[in-house]
Amino acid sequence: MSASSTLAESTPVDTMRERFGAVTTEILDRDDSVALVLADISADRFRSVAKRHPDRVVNMGIREQLLVSVGGGLALTGLRPIVHSYAPFLVERAFEQVKLDLGHQGVGAVLVSIGGSYDRVESGRTHQAPGDVAAIGTLPGWTVHVPGHADEAELLLRSAVADSGRVYLRLSERTNGRAQLARPGRAVRVRTGRRGTVVAVGAMLDPVLDATGDVDVTVLYAATVRPFDTHAVRSTLAEPNVVLVEPYLAGTSSHLLTDGLRDTPHRLLALGVRDAELHRYGAVEDHDQAHGLDPAGLRRDITRFLDPAA
């Protein structure tokens, strides 16, 4: 698969969060088996649809435990809940509710977070959750999507709502210039090279392409990390040098890649948000640089990995 098969060629005109609002509103108007549960965050975006469907668009106020539990209760009655807040409040504050009131009950929901790892860089650590995917990854049966473009977010949202399982859809303010994803769950080969494979997740694709413009590597793009399309990595591997670049905690998907490559001696470099808490505000670019996720930092780490003796 090459870039010519991509879904869209245009720079998005809206953010993933805006697209989530528009598409969810459309779904709620069309499908009375879908419900939306809020905890004040984004409630202003759903004011009019909440008036049209007051029984299916419900705002708990600032109560995240109840947010997730109500999602579980709605699912127990056969509705398909979409449950939404900032990532740290949705996943970390209400983690036992995610574990017990959805998974343990054997019911599904679509959890939609915003905030990414440090979209809200000026807000500090309280509004950041680089460990969210790792946390969800400890729970069985979850699908995790990390779109890199509003068009992909829409595609993944629609497919998640049409499903009945447990889906975590992680939205971000960060975006790639163009959408790559054609089929939910499948990684896309963006570039072919000979010296190794760089797997870019979500909005890390553009910085990876910037960083590796003259480096002879295959670049794969993944917008779904649970399950991880390790088959695509295995089947496109030239040299067994694999770099995984994730926009959240470094190494979150390393074990899945090594498991998928267990019959191939290989080297793996896992890049992502580092685990030190920075105690810094500033701009997202400052934090990209601090975590080595800016094009210069990625280039440095990737080329050193490919040429360790240099």
Next chain:
Amino acid sequence: MTVATITPSTAGYTDLPSLIRQMSGDEKHEPSAHSTLDVLWVLYDRILDVTPERVDDPARDRFILSKGHGPMAYYAVLAVKGFLPVDALRTFTGVDSPLGTHPDRLLIPGVEVSSGSLGHGLPLSVGIALGLRAQGLGDSRIVCLVGDAELDEGSNHEAIAVARAFGLDALTVVVIDNDTATHGWPDGIANRFAVEGWATADVYGRDHEQLAAALSLSHAGRPNVVVAHVESPGEDVDSLGEAVA
């Protein structure tokens, strides 16, 4: 009546002790040691509109045991009412048993919610009530049983406020109050619900007529709570009955 002759068509309240003993193996303690026993019996015998044949009927009433600890009384009542084979009781906590010390809804048809960790049943019940109402099933009742110590969990208080805000009159909470909350509830548990606008009732949790009457009270437009006072662990049953009555 011996265990072998107990069938759903003939069994009743008086069979519960022998059924519980199949799980506990305990000959010393009377079933009154199970604080939830009388509430559970009254609910399944006189209040809830649900049968073993209707566990998948969207319009059934739903009982949510939030306080998942000590579920032997629950299992015994489910067995008497035909939701569970009586034979299953003696397998209690076995590796192939559907019955553990916390109930699992995926193992027992008719168990609405898997519980154990405290403070989940009532928030889930709010979601169930919202979901049923959204689907035109607002006549189905949701009865959630919590313990007085379980109310320590803050998640309950998120649910108590929101249940009234949404006017969830299909929802009834029964609080088994055996006075085990570490810091107590000054001014009583019912007040914690009353300030949020719930209908409230305090009853003696061993008196079936009092329980049935309180569980049948109309409370249009708002949820209600029935605080069922029972003896504290080790306390004499009869003395508390006189105090509450």
